[in-house]
Each structure stands twice: as C-alpha cells, then as structure tokens.
Amino acid sequence: RAHSSTEQDCCTTLVAASGSSTILPPFSVHRPAGTLRQLFRVSSSTFISTQLATFPTYPAFCAGASMDSRLANTWRLTVNEKKFIETALASDLRIDGRKPLEYRKLTINFGREDGSADVQLGHTHVMGFVSSQLVQPYRERPNEGTMSIFTEFSPMADPSFELGRPGESAIELGRIIDRGLRESRAVDMESLCVLAGKLVWAIRIDLHILDNGGNLVDAANVAALAALLTFRRPECSLGGENGQEVVVHPPEAKDPLPLIVHHLPIAVTFGFFSTEYTMVVDPTHSEEAVMGGRMTVTVNASGDICAIQKAGGVGVPQSEIMRCLRLASDKAESITKNIKDAVEAFNTERMLRKIKRHSTAVAANVSIENDVKGQKDKLAGQRVNESSMSQMERLKLKPDESSISQNDGLGSETRSSDQISSQRAEGNAPLFLGGPSSWDPHTHGVDPDFLKASLAAQGKSNPKAEQSSEDSDDDVAMQEKDASEDVKPPSLATDSSETVEEQKTSIVKKTLKDAVKPKNRRRKKTRS
Amino acid sequence: METDRKDGRTPNQLRPLKCSRNILHRAHGSASWSQGETKVLAAVYGPKAGTKKNEDPEKACIEVIWKPKTGQIGKAEKECEMIMKKTIQSICLLTINPNTTTSVIVQVVNDDGALLPCAINAACAALVDAGIPLKHLAVAICCCVAEEGSVVLDPTKLEEQQMRGFAYLVFPNSALSALPEGSYLVNGEPLEHGIITSVTHGVMSVDEYLKCVDRGRAACAKLSGFLRNSLQKSQFPSDTSSKAA
Numbered sequence: 008r009a010h011s012s013t014e015q016d017c018c019t020t021l022v023a024a025s026g027s028s029t030i031l032p033p034f035s036v037h038r039p040a041g042t043l044r045q046l047f048r049v050s051s052s053t054f055i056s057t058q059l060a061t062f063p064t065y066p067a068f069c070a071g072a073s074m075d076s077r078l079a080n081t082w083r084l085t086v087n088e089k090k091f092i093e094t095a096l097a098s099d100l101r102i103d104g105r106k107p108l109e110y111r112k113l114t115i116n117f118g119r120e121d122g123s124a125d126v127q128l129g130h131t132h133v134m135g136f137v138s139s140q141l142v143q144p145y146r147e148r149p150n151e152g153t154m155s156i157f158t159e160f161s162p163m164a165d166p167s168f169e170l171g172r173p174g175e176s177a178i179e180l181g182r183i184i185d186r187g188l189r190e191s192r193a194v195d196m197e198s199l200c201v202l203a204g205k206l207v208w209a210i211r212i213d214l215h216i217l218d219n220g221g222n223l224v225d226a227a228n229v230a231a232l233a234a235l236l237t238f239r240r241p242e243c244s245l246g247g248e249n250g251q252e253v254v255v256h257p258p259e260a261k262d263p264l265p266l267i268v269h270h271l272p273i274a275v276t277f278g279f280f281s282t283e284y285t286m287v288v289d290p291t292h293s294e295e296a297v298m299g300g301r302m303t304v305t306v307n308a309s310g311d312i313c314a315i316q317k318a319g320g321v322g323v324p325q326s327e328i329m330r331c332l333r334l335a336s337d338k339a340e341s342i343t344k345n346i347k348d349a350v351e352a353f354n355t356e357r358m359l360r361k362i363k364r365h366s367t368a369v370a371a372n373v374s375i376e377n378d379v380k381g382q383k384d385k386l387a388g389q390r391v392n393e394s395s396m397s398q399m400e401r402l403k404l405k406p407d408e409s410s411i412s413q414n415d416g417l418g419s420e421t422r423s424s425d426q427i428s429s430q431r432a433e434g435n436a437p438l439f440l441g442g443p444s445s446w447d448p449h450t451h452g453v454d455p456d457f458l459k460a461s462l463a464a465q466g467k468s469n470p471k472a473e474q475s476s477e478d479s480d481d482d483v484a485m486q487e488k489d490a491s492e493d494v495k496p497p498s499l500a501t502d503s504s505e506t507v508e509e510q511k512t513s514i515v516k517k518t519l520k521d522a523v524k525p526k527n528r529r530r531k532k533t534r535s
Numbered sequence: 536m537e538t539d540r541k542d543g544r545t546p547n548q549l550r551p552l553k554c555s556r557n558i559l560h561r562a563h564g565s566a567s568w569s570q571g572e573t574k575v576l577a578a579v580y581g582p583k584a585g586t587k588k589n590e591d592p593e594k595a596c597i598e599v600i601w602k603p604k605t606g607q608i609g610k611a612e613k614e615c616e617m618i619m620k621k622t623i624q625s626i627c628l629l630t631i632n633p634n635t636t637t638s639v640i641v642q643v644v645n646d647d648g649a650l651l652p653c654a655i656n657a658a659c660a661a662l663v664d665a666g667i668p669l670k671h672l673a674v675a676i677c678c679c680v681a682e683e684g685s686v687v688l689d690p691t692k693l694e695e696q697q698m699r700g701f702a703y704l705v706f707p708n709s710a711l712s713a714l715p716e717g718s719y720l721v722n723g724e725p726l727e728h729g730i731i732t733s734v735t736h737g738v739m740s741v742d743e744y745l746k747c748v749d750r751g752r753a754a755c756a757k758l759s760g761f762l763r764n765s766l767q768k769s770q771f772p773s774d775t776s777s778k779a780a
Contacts, residue, residue, distance in 0.1 A: 123645075130561075134642075136604055138605050159602065162640050163559065163562055163576075163578035163640040164559075164561060165561055166561070166583070213605045218559045218561055218562070220560060292561075
C-alpha cells in the first residue's frame, strides 16, 4: 500500500514540477513517458528503503496507545524535500548552505555550578550535568570508580520523542558516548577510589537533549566532555580509627578537585546517501531523514580511534571509510581546541570569582564595622542603597551557598558591582547579539567585566561618590508609595537587540544616572 | 522589622528576572525564565490530535512533563506536574480545540529556591509563544514566613529551608483593557485579586497566610507588568522599535 502511494506521489510531483527544473534530476527531462515510469519505479523503491532505514530515528512506533493519533502527529519529510536534498547533494550543495564536509558552528556555554555544560551545534541543543556520589565499587573492580551516562531524549526536543523508556536511538547514543569515554580510558577511574573495596566515587553524567536539529551524538558527546572537564568533586580524607572513616569536605573547607581526563574522544558523524556514494559530515535533521546510512567515528586529537559505529544502512567502500577516518581526525582536532578554549574561559572566570570572593570578604568586614559605628538612619539608607545596587552582582558574582555565610555585609561587593553594571550597560548591546541562542547570558559578558570588577574591588573611592547621590534617591523612594509602577523603557531600548530581557523596575524617579545604568536596581516595594 | 537577608535584599525585593522566548527550534513555543539563580526552560507542543485515556474529549487536554535536572522522576515531580496542569487548565480556553492535547515540557536548569513559581511563569510565557489561546496570563510568586512572623518574598534555596513555612501563590495577571473600568470585575473585585493556585509548606497562622497573599498580590502586579513587556518585545534583532506602549 505504501509502495503504490509513493509511486503516485512521485508521478504527481514530477508533473507539477515539470516547469521548474531545479527539483528534477537533470537527465530525466528529455526521456519519453514510458521510461519515466520505469525511472519512478526505481526511485520510489529507493525512497521506501531510505524511509525504512531511517525508522530507528523515530522510536515509538510500536508501543503505546493510539497508533493513529501518533502517526498523525509525527513529522514526515515530503517527497519534494527528499528529492531536493538528494539533487542538491549531487552538486555538492547542502540545504543549509554548507559544503558536504563542513561542520556546523559549535557553541559551548557553562552554567553557574561546576559540571554543567550547554552545547549548541547549529539548531541542536544539548545540556550535560555531571554529579558524583560515594558508592560501593563493583566486586571485580574494587579499585576503580564508576561512571554512568544517562541520556534523556526529552519530549521537548522532538514531537516524536516519547516519555518513558528510552527508545533505540537514545540507547544507541548513550552506548556510543559510553564506549568512547570508558573503553578508551579517557577518564581516570583509579583516582576515584577512596577506600579500596568499600567506597569509590560514582560519576553520573546526565545528558538532556533539548532540541533535535540533527546529529545528536556529536553534540551530546561534546556536552558530556565539557561537563566532565568542568566538574569538581569534593575532596575527602580518611580519618577515624583504622583510617576507615571517610570525611567528605564541603567546598568551602577544601577546594573540590577536578577529574583527571587523559584525552578527549570526539565523535564525528557521517551520513551516507544511496546516490553515488555521497557523504556528508554532521547531518541536519532533514538530511537524517533522507540519508541511507550513518557512521559515527570517535577519535581523539592524537589520532587514536576510540570507537567506530556503523549500524547497517547503505554499504560503503573501504576507501570511503578510510577517507572518513582521516576527516574525523581533522575535525576532532578543531573541536578539541574549541572545547579546551571554552573550558579555559570558564576556569578563568571561576578563579576570578573565587579571588573576588576572598578579597571582598576582607573588605566586607571593614564596612560592617563602619556601619555599626554610623548612625541608625544612615545605616538604613546605606543598606537600602547597597541592596538597590546593581543586580550584576547577584548574577555574576553570587558566591556559592557556602560563602554567603562569609559575606554578611556585601558593602564592597555591591559597590564594585556598580562599576560592572555601568560597563555592562554600555557593552550590553554588542555582548548580547548572540540572539536566542545565548543560553546563559551571564557567561557572555563576563570576562572583560570580571577583570574590571576585580580591579574595582580594590578601590572603593570611586563608587562612593555615586553612592551618596543614590542615597538621596533611595531615601525619597523609601517614603513614597508608588502604586503606578512602570517598567523602565531605557532598559528595554538597550536590550532590544536580544530576546533576553533583564528588568528591574524600581520606584525611583528617572534621572540621568538611570540612563547610564538602567538595569541595576531590583524592584522594590514599600512595606504595605 | 527588617529581616537581614543573606544577599542583602529587603523582604519585599525580588531577585532579578530574565525572560526569553522562542529559544528552541523544533518546539512550537518555548521560553526560559530565571529568577536570580533559579532557571527553568519550558517548551510547548500543541495542539496535537487526540486526548489521553481518561480525559474529557469535549475539551482540550493539557499534559505537563516535568524534567528534573538529575535523577529519576519521582513523586515530587509528579506533584509539580499535577499542580502545573491544574493551574494551566484554569488559564487556557479549553473549549476552543476539543479533543486535542497540548504538551508543556518543563526542564529544570538550576534550582535555587522558588522553583515551582519560576516554572509556572516559564510555562505561561511558552504558551504565549506557541499561540495557545488563553483567558489571561498567570504570574506566580513564592512568599515565605520567617520565624518571627514577617513575610519575605522570593526566597533562595537556603532561605526556603530556614524559614518556618512558605507558600507558592499564582495570580492572574493584571488586565490592561480597553473596556470600561467596571466591566471586567469579578464580584466587585478586579480580576487579579483572585488566587489561581496556592501551595503551602510548613506552618503558618491564618494572619500570616493572609499577609503572604497581600504581599504576593502586590508583587505579582509588578511581575505581570514585566511579563507583558517581555512578551511584547520583538524577537528579531533588527527591529529596534521593539515594544508598544
């Protein structure tokens, strides 16, 4: 039944498209009608075989309640689009404008805590989180830690991803990444041993697929690696009698340790099409629906092959496979560099954050004493002042929960954040031109501002001048009860280039100062 | 009485808010909402054909999937799903598309207190981004009651754990209407005075709870202004005249 319907589709498509020659393969226009039908029979069978070959990417066809509604809800590539993709590939063009061997743009961002990474490969969006806990080791490997990878094909990524048990492609993805990391001994397991035979660290990697734009394996692999490189596990020491008790030190007592990663296995996926051994690197979602077979090669930057996965599909000659391996090592080098640069930037920021925390901890004590010695209303004014100051401080410099206890008076921190906010406001528009893909805007604008901020933390004289004028504003604000609160237009104007909007509305009447740093006040409401 | 909060906010201050929408390419609607460090990503697919087994086929069905950051889905997640489903059901116009399912998928990116209100705000923005017909928007806030009885808004995770009790409150957003003043009042009160959802944890007296509701309502008025503005803003970088009045 499916066979005849696609045949019909092919015929109608060609008739309709006979005017526009771009969709047709070039040789078919001049043939008489009889051979055209033959051509269609051949091509429709290949269409069906490609469809069948790509079924594994739509996992949930067999299980579940109503087959009809699920079929109605799945996305299918039209015959026109399939033909277009294949024809374009014949002239070395891909539908998103890339060359066949070109990789998409890879963007790696990190979250606040250690061990959380967000990777975007074109339209594909994957998040990785790494966590650890102490467990008993496996019996046959008492000296090694364990590592487990959990992949979640979130229904958010694709309407065909179902909740519940992972489908074939989810399991395959998890296994490829697992093999690349575990069997190539990329992560050092023996350093995770605490008490041989009793307690070891178990590393858990959670990969959340948020957006399916094709080539999930590569993106998820990069997310796992980035998260592993930035993860820090708590330091623990042996104590008690016999040295059998394990004390896990919280992060503020002792710095957590990074994992030992020997090398970075990078996965590169190739897509093979049934027409003339065409091959593409990093297929998109539509190309995945058309292609006849795929191969994933996991290599590291030194050219060692960690894993190769080619599960069925179109047969590929040996020379092509060798070509793929060579291409993969090249790509692996550039991707490794990409990951390492991003991790470096994150580590630098982390270091600056820690340095800042320590320097302000000292300064904060001083300011607390000053406040206590000062008058009561000045105290109230100052505190309101500090609290109403830049939110950049909260966003970027927020210490870990552990160190909140250290910084009770955030005087100097907030003052220095004034600087950051003013610099940030000016640099705001260009920094945020990442568009909707800036997942964590914190990390975009951080580096230059952080350096300035850490310098600013040393000198408090500058912000004091601003602080005194703010004082008067906020005293006024404290008294008036503003029912008609309004959002600040200047803040929106600077941000109009971005969908991310940062708004802190405040009761303070607008002065020139507000134009300079529009987004640095929290919304305040007077006590009712 | 000023309660000294660890990060220097006054009891009535909210953390900085950030809202962005249309961040995912496959989902019909998507939004991310962050309050301070708490960040939630929501995606909406729908309406899809057919309803679930025990649902009323004469109405649209809302399905909420809550994805925690790490770990398995357990009872707490199921409870959050149920609360969000009921909240969203009360703001959607369910009779427009009968016998359809709209899925809302919520992914927790970071949890630093007030997670459920953040998720409800994100889901509401995602529903607007997807174009699902709604009666009005919903804005959510978390109010907690300190030991001495004062009310503190928008706690961080540490504060939530230390406070005596806290309440998640969801209100309708304040209406900006061209109709005359009295025509959209419900029982003589404006629409935004009603409570859509209220979930409390811990111990608090009736007076404290009513104080929470008052404060929460005032905060939600501001929140709904923010939400309206961020949703009206154009998402195209080239469009500099971004928002309406």
